[in-house]
Amino acid sequence: MSEENWIEVGSTDSIEEEDLIRFDHQDKTFCVYKLTDGFYATDGICTHEAVHLEDGLVMDDEIECPMHQGIFNIKSGEALSPPACEDLKTYPVKVDNDKIFIKID
Amino acid sequence: MKNNIIILGGGQAGIYAAREIRQNDSKSSIKILGKENLLPYERPPLSKDFLLDKKNEEDLYFHSSDVLKDENIEFENVSISKVDFENKKLFAKNDHVYSYDSLLISTGSENKKLSLDNNLKNDIYYLRNLEEAKKIKEIVSNKNKITIIGGGFIGLEIASSLSQLQKKVIVIEIGNQLMGRIIPKQIADLVQNTHIEHGNEIILNKQIEKITKKNGDYEILLNDNSLIETDFIIAGIGSTPTVKLFENTNLKLDNGIVTNQFCETSIKDVYAAGDVSNFYHPFYKRNMRLESYQHAQNHGICAGKNIAGVKTEYTSIPWMWSDQFNLNLQLTGICDEYDEIIERGNDINNGVIYFFLKNNKIRGACGVGIIGKVGRDIRITSKLSEKNTIVDKQTLSDQNLKLNKLMQK
Ligand SMILES: Cc1cc2nc3c(=O)[nH]c(=O)nc-3n(C[C@H](O)[C@H](O)[C@H](O)COP(=O)(O)OP(=O)(O)OC[C@H]3O[C@@H](n4cnc5c(N)ncnc54)[C@H](O)[C@@H]3O)c2cc1C
Ligand code: FES
Numbered sequence: 001m002s003e004e005n006w007i008e009v010g011s012t013d014s015i016e017e018e019d020l021i022r023f024d025h026q027d028k029t030f031c032v033y034k035l036t037d038g039f040y041a042t043d044g045i046c047t048h049e050a051v052h053l054e055d056g057l058v059m060d061d062e063i064e065c066p067m068h069q070g071i072f073n074i075k076s077g078e079a080l081s082p083p084a085c086e087d088l089k090t091y092p093v094k095v096d097n098d099k100i101f102i103k104i105d
Numbered sequence: 106m107k108n109n110i111i112i113l114g115g116g117q118a119g120i121y122a123a124r125e126i127r128q129n130d131s132k133s134s135i136k137i138l139g140k141e142n143l144l145p146y147e148r149p150p151l152s153k154d155f156l157l158d159k160k161n162e163e164d165l166y167f168h169s170s171d172v173l174k175d176e177n178i179e180f181e182n183v184s185i186s187k188v189d190f191e192n193k194k195l196f197a198k199n200d201h202v203y204s205y206d207s208l209l210i211s212t213g214s215e216n217k218k219l220s221l222d223n224n225l226k227n228d229i230y231y232l233r234n235l236e237e238a239k240k241i242k243e244i245v246s247n248k249n250k251i252t253i254i255g256g257g258f259i260g261l262e263i264a265s266s267l268s269q270l271q272k273k274v275i276v277i278e279i280g281n282q283l284m285g286r287i288i289p290k291q292i293a294d295l296v297q298n299t300h301i302e303h304g305n306e307i308i309l310n311k312q313i314e315k316i317t318k319k320n321g322d323y324e325i326l327l328n329d330n331s332l333i334e335t336d337f338i339i340a341g342i343g344s345t346p347t348v349k350l351f352e353n354t355n356l357k358l359d360n361g362i363v364t365n366q367f368c369e370t371s372i373k374d375v376y377a378a379g380d381v382s383n384f385y386h387p388f389y390k391r392n393m394r395l396e397s398y399q400h401a402q403n404h405g406i407c408a409g410k411n412i413a414g415v416k417t418e419y420t421s422i423p424w425m426w427s428d429q430f431n432l433n434l435q436l437t438g439i440c441d442e443y444d445e446i447i448e449r450g451n452d453i454n455n456g457v458i459y460f461f462l463k464n465n466k467i468r469g470a471c472g473v474g475i476i477g478k479v480g481r482d483i484r485i486t487s488k489l490s491e492k493n494t495i496v497d498k499q500t501l502s503d504q505n506l507k508l509n510k511l512m513q514k
Contacts, residue, residue: 055477057484066480067433068426
């Protein structure tokens with residue numbers, strides 16, 4: 001694992017618990033979540049149609065798309081409820097000195 | 106016990122019911138009979154991304170034939186033309202007879218047709234299924250000025266798609282606002298403005314007097330004597346439940362097939378789900394018929410459980426959406442039983458929501474905004490309403506205050 005791929009997202013207190021923030025890097029958009037047991041990251045755009053999941057609702061381990069209520073598991077990316085059927089890509093997250101980093105491919 | 110289960114109507118409610126039955130019952134035979142020679146598919150994209158070529162046929166199917174095979178669910182392309190509930194038999198046009206132990210009716214709904222006095226029946230197009238969507242897509246490719254009769258959801262979605270295909274679109278609506286009275290006038294007006302900004306012409310309060318064909322084009326005469334020239338006409342004037350087949354039977358009908366909260370009809374071992382069913386909703390303590398994606402799915406699943414012997418009440422809070430241009434409109438709950446209306450936001454860029462309250466609890470809400478802007482709040486609204494939460498009105502009306510603060514943990 002090379003260090004270069006870890007990108008700093010922000011400080012750990014920039015996200016409320018059971019919430020998310022959007023993070024844009026180069027031409028990609030990600031969502032970074034704070035769940036009860038830690039931080040997680042997924043692609044920021046729904047796999048159904050091109051809508052930003054930053055406006056979605058986080059419930060337990062799930063993110064629900066604001067457009068058609070497609071639901072994804074935040075930890076695995078699995079599409080749990082139609083019309084979403086394609087899984088959401090997830091990314092490793094680490095916290096270092098109160099800063100959140102995500103590893104992009 | 107091994108049962109012979111037949112699902113009449115191979116749409117969304119039918120496929121969800123079939124898979125749910127299989128989850129709970131590995132032995133019974135499950136057969137879906139469908140009039141369309143297609144595996145069950147999603148209809149919402151027909152008026153939107155399918156017309157826009159952003160989705161094609163393969164993207165629409167709920168499941169591949171492999172999934173059905175794995176789960177031992179049979180799909181047969183056949184149109185049923187007669188039922189004999191007493192002897193538990195269905196008769197097909199091709200003389201084939203099907204016997205069942207349990208029957209689910211999920212025949213959906215069909216478009217109302219314009220009553221025209223001349224021979225224009227084949228000239229007016231309607232949109233309900235994939236075949237019609239394909240035909241419309243093909244024909245509009247060499248038409249320019251298109252008239253849509255009816256300013257409901259489907260008509261407006263088609264108007265939005267055709268405008269994005271650079272067509273000149275006119276929408277004629279008989280009522281004094283778009284999308285019917287269930288949508289707050291202010292929201293209907295915001296949607297109307299968006300259509301106008303994109304170049305669509307919206308004509309309200311007008312009725313069609315006569316349509317005449319002229320050199321392959323059409324002239325539409327309205328009741329104020331104005332004339333519209335157009336080269337293609339699509340009508341979206343509402344729909345009715347597909348119940349013709351049952352009209353001379355004992356099955357209780359009233360705006361669809363009457364069912365209780367367990368999807369049971371008036372006849373033993375006969376169930377109904379989806380657009381075709383006028384069901385009892387225990388939360389609202391009344392019957393209702395819904396035409397929505399979420400309802401077809403959840404009602405199908407509930408029927409599937411009950412058919413498989415897992416007695417389950419249907420309690421889903423109604424929800425539906427419509428996408429037009431860059432707008433997403435959502436409706437939840439019921440919006441016709443209220444003693445107070447509260448407005449949240451007034452700018453379409455941040456989303457505008459109208460809440461319908463009764464005794465300080467939310468009964469329903471309708472919102473519209475640029476894509477993504479109302480979904481979360483509408484979802485929270487459904488939850489608040491489902492839990493009968495007494496809501497703080499200040500929080501509802503102030504867009505700077507987050508609605509999830511109202512949710513009790
Ligand atoms: C163009 C369009 C756009 C839509 N957009 C949205 C949207 O944006 N959001 C939303 O929430 N909802 C939308 N809907 C509504 C949603 O698609 C329907 O509510 C849903 O499909 C209903 O499912 P169903 O299973 O009850 O009926 P259907 O999916 O209509 O399936 C019924 C099936 O039964 C078959 N059938 C009928 N009679 C017979 C017979 N005698 N023998 C054999 N087969 C028979 C029919 O051919 C059909 O295939 C839209 C609908 C349409 C048509
Ligand atoms: S865009 Fe996310 S579910 Fe449709």
